[in-house]
Amino acid sequence: MKHLKEQDPEVYQVLENETRRQNDGMELIASENFVTRAVIQAMGSTLTNKYAEGLPGKRYYGGCHHVDVVEDVARNRAKALFNAEWANVQPHSGATANAAVYLTFLKPGDTLLGLDLSHGGHLTHGSPVNFSGITYDARFYGVEKETGRLDMNVIRDKAREIRPRMISIGASAYPRDFDYEAFRSIADEVGAFLWMDMAHTAGLIAARLLNDPLPHAHVVSTTTHKTLRGPRGGMLLIGKDSENTLGKVAPKSGRVKMWSELLDSAVFPGTQGGPLMHVIASKAVALGEALKDDFTEYQKKVVANSKAMAARFLEMDYHLVSGGTDNHLMLIDLRNKNITGKQAEEALGRADLTVNKNMVPFDTQSPFVTSGIRIGSPAMTTRGMGEDVFRRIAELMDQVITNPESDTVIEKVRGEVHQLCEQYPLYDFVIA
Ligand SMILES: Cc1ncc(COP(=O)(O)O)c(C=O)c1O
Structure with a gap:
């Protein structure tokens, strides 16, 4: 087989130009990072060829015994890094990880309380142009004008008034840390689920430099490509897994399903088809680096x-x-x-x-x-x-x-x- 440079000079030229741009300039976009050669190598591998719908050991396709190994490595490293009982490393992106959260915890029309996009929130936290704002009744909290910070008393009052089914935390442009304990107490008071989207700060949380949302949120989502310095992708985590309170049971046994089982199903078949096994291998490499x-x-x-x-x-x-x-x-x-x-x-x-x-x-x-x-x-x-x-x-x-x-x-x-x-x-x- 030919090298890309020989087979498709037009595309190779773009790759060369972009690599030069990254080498020569100052990359100061807060959501970007530079991954290692090993992370890129795993992504550019033969694993891109493999269909592996399902989870390790429970696939809908044959020939999955090698990709099973790498997905288990990725899941175990994610759990070790964030001290989590459960991880799903299949979401193609932060947005699809968040879609699985919605599918698990909300029904269309349910009320969501999240950080306003213009105050640092993300599109997937209820913006009217995103599926989250189109499908659910999205309401917002924001920062205070004088301080630029969240005031937990104001958020508590808002939650008491709105009584959302789910409260989201997490931001794309908030330079301060979050008080997860206070958020959880608000969620408990109004009977809401608590979801943290740590897409931006996952690397800092893994390094224990910011507060840890895992002990407080019902579910945590993240991207893997920002501070975490992995390939583009998403991931879901639960600190301590438990039986779901939505009354969802396993069809044969009648056993109440765990939250993790509902979230696994919300990723596949709920919101995605086949996982990107080359990206999952790359996530495993990046998570291995993050454990050092x-x-x-x-x-x-x-x-x-x-x-x-x-x-x-x-x-x-x-x-x-x-x-x-x-x-x-x-x-x-x-x-x-x-x-x-x-x-x-x-x-x-x-x-x-x-x-x-x-x-x-x-x-x-x-x-x-x-x-x-x-x-x-x-x-x-x-x-x-x-x-x-x-x-x-x-x-x-x-x-x-x-x-x-x-x-x-x-x-x-x-x-x-x-x-x-x-x-x-x-x-x-x-x-x-
Ligand atoms: C807080 C937050 N959540 C989710 C996302 C979406 O991630 P992706 O672009 O991988 O869909 C972003 C991306 O900027 C983000 O900042």
């Missing part, structure tokens, strides 16, 4: 770099939502800098500083324009950059944000960005 001590050291640096960068921005009179960060990301409200999120994203992009425009709480701009940008430290920390470099990146960003029309400034910053990136090499291959 140096992963904790990496996550500590992610937070230290994020805090150092946030402090430098504050010194330069930037407004950070909530006044700083506890995690891997910060949200900058650019309104005092006389530039929109869209303009800042474009100007920074021209200097090879990649960020995304982001709504800030109580934003006056549309989601296509926005007043803010979101910045994250996971990817450049993976390259080995430390606090000094992150402070310098903040200064370079400031130069661009305050001179968005100046080609001279942008060219100069771009030059320094490339120089810095050269000092912290990334990929020396296109195909792993």
Whole structure:
């Protein structure tokens, strides 16, 4: 068989260009990271050929004895990493993991209480343009205007008034930690299920640098490709499994099913067909990496770099939502800098500083324009950059944000960005 470069130069060229873009620029999108060669190798393997509907030992296809092994490795590593009794590593993405949560805990029309998208929540937490908002009666809590933080008393009052069937926690752009104990007490008081979507912070939670949702939430979902630094994908976890309270029983025995059994069925056949076995193998590799001590050291640096960068921005009179960060990301409200999120994203992009425009709480701009940008430290920390470099990146960003029309400034910053990136090499291959 031919090498891709020979067989399809058109596609190979795109891969080469994208690898160069990743090597040469500053990747500051909070939801992105750089995986290891081993993680990429498992993904680009023959396991992509295998159909394996079902679970290890209970498949609907023959020839699954090898992929069974790798799925068990992935599940066991996930359980060990998060101290969980149950894991399902099949969700194709964060969104499909969340779909399985909805299918398990809610009926169409049931009420959900989640974090507002414009306050840092995710589309799958009830946005009207997403299946979650279309299928369920989605209501929202938000951060307080003065503090940019969640106020658990306000959320409790809202839950008492709405009496949701499920409360979701988790965010795409919230720079602070969550009080899971308080959330659980609210959920118990109003008779709601509690679901944590730790897509963004899974790596930090695995390293025990943030509060642990597993002992408190009925179910936890995550992506595997953000701070966790694995392949693109999703995963579901339960801290302590128990019998479901929905009255669902096993047809033959009449035994009450465990929550884990309902969630397994909600993934397949509920919301997915065949699992992506090459991605599951890759998840196993990434979870193996996350179980090593140096992963904790990496996550500590992610937070230290994020805090150092946030402090430098504050010194330069930037407004950070909530006044700083506890995690891997910060949200900058650019309104005092006389530039929109869209303009800042474009100007920074021209200097090879990649960020995304982001709504800030109580934003006056549309989601296509926005007043803010979101910045994250996971990817450049993976390259080995430390606090000094992150402070310098903040200064370079400031130069661009305050001179968005100046080609001279942008060219100069771009030059320094490339120089810095050269000092912290990334990929020396296109195909792993
Ligand atoms: C909190 C949260 N949940 C779910 C998702 C969805 O993940 P995916 O893009 O893999 O569907 C994201 C992605 O950004 C997220 O931030």
